[in-house]
Amino acid sequence: GIQVEQSPPDLILQEGANSTLRCNFSDSVNNLQWFHQNPWGQLINLFYIPSGTKQNGRLSATTVATERYSLLYISSSQTTDSGVYFCAVEGGGSNYKLTFGKGTLLTVNP
Amino acid sequence: ETGVTQSPTHLIKTRGQQVTLRCSSQSGHNTVSWYQQALGQGPQFIFQYYREEENGRGNFPPRFSGLQFPNYSSELNVNALELDDSALYLCASSLAGTDTQYFGPGTRLTVL
Numbered sequence: 001g002i003q004v005e006q007s008p009p010d011l012i013l014q015e016g017a018n019s020t021l022r023c024n025f026s027d028s029v030n031n032l033q034w035f036h037q038n039p040w041g042q043l044i045n046l047f048y049i050p051s052g053t054k055q056n057g058r059l060s061a062t063t064v065a066t067e068r069y070s071l072l073y074i075s076s077s078q079t080t081d082s083g084v085y086f087c088a089v090e091g092g093g094s095n096y097k098l099t100f101g102k103g104t105l106l107t108v109n110p
Numbered sequence: 111e112t113g114v115t116q117s118p119t120h121l122i123k124t125r126g127q128q129v130t131l132r133c134s135s136q137s138g139h140n141t142v143s144w145y146q147q148a149l150g151q152g153p154q155f156i157f158q159y160y161r162e163e164e165n166g167r168g169n170f171p172p173r174f175s176g177l178q179f180p181n182y183s184s185e186l187n188v189n190a191l192e193l194d195d196s197a198l199y200l201c202a203s204s205l206a207g208t209d210t211q212y213f214g215p216g217t218r219l220t221v222l
Contacts, residue, residue: 004152031209041198043153043213050209086152090209096166097143098202098211100152 002027006087006101013077013108021072021104023087031090032063033098034072038083046072046085077108113137114203114214122220123191131186131217135203141165142184143211144176147198159184160206188219196221 003026013019025032034046047054047061049070054061058077063070074081084105088098113136123129135142141160145153155168159178173189182203188195198218202211 033210035213041147041200041216041218043200043202045210045212048210088152096158097155097168098145098153099155100145102152 002029002089002091002099004087004089004099004101006085006104008104009102010105011107013106015077015079015108015110017077017108018073018075019077019106021074021085021087021106023070023072023089023101025068025070025087025089025091027068027091029065029068029089029091031098032070033088034061034070035086035088036081036083037086037103043086074106077106079108079110082106082108114201114212116199116201116214116217118217119215120218120220122222124222125191125193127191127221128187128189129191129219131188131199131201131219132183133186133201133203133214134183135201136212139203139205139212140182141204141206142178142182143202143204144184144186145200145202146170147200147216148194149197153200156186191221193221195219 035043051065084103088100115134143158144156147153157167158165198216201214204211
């Protein structure tokens with residue numbers, strides 16, 4: 001099946017700093033989503049971005065499908081940005097399930 | 111808020127027991143997927159239901175089973191619980207033909 005690798009596994013920032021999270025995947029995809037998981041376990045949709053670039057406030061994402069990677073940018077980070085960020089893809093011949101990476105644990109200190 | 115609800119929020123069972131978890135999909139969504147998330151890991155796909163039939167299954171044994179009802183709500187049943195079944199169980203709904211999945215808040219199952 002398709003493999004998803006996220007980096008870095010852990011990231012610690014001071015409030016106000018910028019960060020880039022990376023997601024590499026091993027096959028072509030028809031769905032790529034970025035999620036933020038809050039401390040209570042809720043997965044919050046950030047972006048649906050199988051290709052191209054999108055922006056939503058301080059967050060933006062870029063997926064280069066031909067090179068099989070996606071980037072999530074967080075600018076001017078806030079303590080509320082803390083949590084685990086997951087990249088999940090659908091593809092590699094499987095058109096019904098999301099395959100998740102192991103996530104990036106982001107800690108933003110005040 | 112995604113509009114996807116799950117019950118119960120937390121559950122404690124003992125080894126060998128059976129459990130049923132419930133999910134109500136977002137209004138208008140006809141596809142429900144279930145995922146298991148062990149501590150420190152990403153969610154793992156269990157199965158998906160569309161029009162009351164299983165539409166795909168991950169690498170989980172047959173003691174994990176499910177149902178989807180005419181109103182698109184769904185149940186996940188796990189028989190003969192094992193300690194390793196302790197996890198957060200997430201339900202996601204989507205509209206067939208679209209790709210975006212929306213997740214519920216999860217049910218945290220502890221098996222003692």
